[in-house]
Amino acid sequence: MSFGGGPAWPGEPGPGPGDRSQNQPPYGQQGGQQPYGQGYGQGQAQGYGHGQGYGQQPYAAAPLPPAQPYPADGRYSASGPLNGGSDTPDWSALADASAARKRRRRLLVVGGAALATAGIGTAIALAVVNSGEPSGSATAAPRSSQAPELPAGGSAEPQPSFSSVAPPPPPDPMDYISIPAKDTAPLTADSLFPGRTLTLGKNGYTKGAVAATADCASTGQAGLAGVLARHDCTRMVRATYERDGVAVTVGVAVFASPEAAQKAKKEAVGGIATLAGSGVEPFCQTRTVCLRRANALGRYAYFTQAGFTSGKRVTKADEPVFASSDDLGTFAFDQIYGRGRAQASAAATGG
Template sequence: MSFGQGGPYGPGGSQPPTPDWTALADTAARDRRRKWLLFGGGALAAAAVAAIVATAVITSGGGDDDKNASQLPSPKKLPSQSVTPEPRFSDVNPPAPLSPLEIIANGKKDKAPIDAAGLFPGDRAIVKGRSYTKGATASTKDCGSVAQKKLYPALTSNNCRQVVRATYTSDGVAVTVGIAVFDNQAAAQKAKDAAGPFIVSLPGDGIGTFCRNTACRSTSNAIGRYGYFTIAGYTDGSKVPTNDTKARLAGRDVADHAFSRIMQRATAQASAAATASAG
């Protein structure tokens, strides 16, 4: 290998050749430029990638926001808070009040006192314009003691609890009505169906004995837990003939009066129960 002028460098050899400083300087400058170019290009590339990523993030975020915003319900579609409405009085259906007939159908509901003053008030009965004067009244729990013939077993076999009697007179005719009290409607109806003559007549208070051992008119009826029975005849104790109309009409009128008194009792209790319920 040639090293320029002179021999090889070493002991006894010539001096080493002088370096070409100008060439070395040019080479170093080229190396520096190449490094700057590489560095600058890398920086620019990194900046470009960062810009692309930033743009992608912004675009993607905006897209997600728009998409999510389209899926959110508008304020009008947002569910309102559920509120349970307060009960109104009209929404509550109270039990219907008992009718008068329901009250007197059973002794557990029919609780008003039972006596002659309540069933037969005043001193007379007026039915369809016809007036009857009230005589004696009486009440007993020994139902059989005031019944004759077929009426006796009708009362006693159906657990009659009480019989309240009253006598009314008009124009030579006397009528005794007996209201028999049972536990329930079924018992009263059975007694009515099995009944026949006679409730025992009730004299007194100016009315003599009548309808004893002689022909008289009789009726049998029932409403609710009550049976009501009449016997009608002449005040002088004479026999009532088959073609009679006076005793028959009087007996029916007094029976109607007994019916109206029982219903008055029922209506009064129903009204009182309705008032208590409303309060």
């Protein structure tokens, strides 16, 4: 729809009533001119109702009488020629223009409020997303701008406390079989060789005679007596075990220090005197060959002599004799170390 009757530039004839020129811009689009209400006092012709009215529809004002040129200075005057030379202003047109301005202003206010509301909603949504909490949560506690104070340990959970003093190391069983002042447990044949039978692996043994003496030299044969005396052996405990015609006498000698026990082991010659009786026939007598061994642990040295109760000479092919010697030597080692472990455990528990 085009509008005829709008103001024209001074000195140019305005379109007459009913003139619908093809070059006339549509109503409300003045070819880049400013909206109504901004042209007066600027020397520019304006079209009524430029822009959109309420409800996004152009405002259709009643046609005005043929336009008259503005005064030469471009300023509006209520007494100037505006309505065909009449001195009375067109109050209807002015009221319509004022209503259009109010509607446009109201639309701007409503649009601005809508934009502001949308911006606030967007900011709230971003804040909720950044906080990692659902926007509909009614139980979320308000966040504090400061982190809660933690105890000195740096954790909200109670922390166990530890003493700065390191606990003493557990007692070493080797100390109790190496140092006479600590090795105070009773040493008898029954404590060192308990029971009547002994099972080691698949081999079962019967215990024969046992003996204990402070005269270590009397228990040695073919040079071992001198070795025991030279290194001050203080006690010798012996026991004999028998299995299928093979007998073994094991003797445990006690010295003042581990060094003395090691020397007695290295210098050992001859062997420990065997014990017969309690169901075991004499063995390893003169003019025969037996298997002799020596070892040491802590301040103890232990010796074994194994052979046939029949008096047969032992050869390298006699596996039962070697196996029995190994069994009783391992048993002596375990009993000596077990003595140290028992005393260390009693010291640790205050027993």
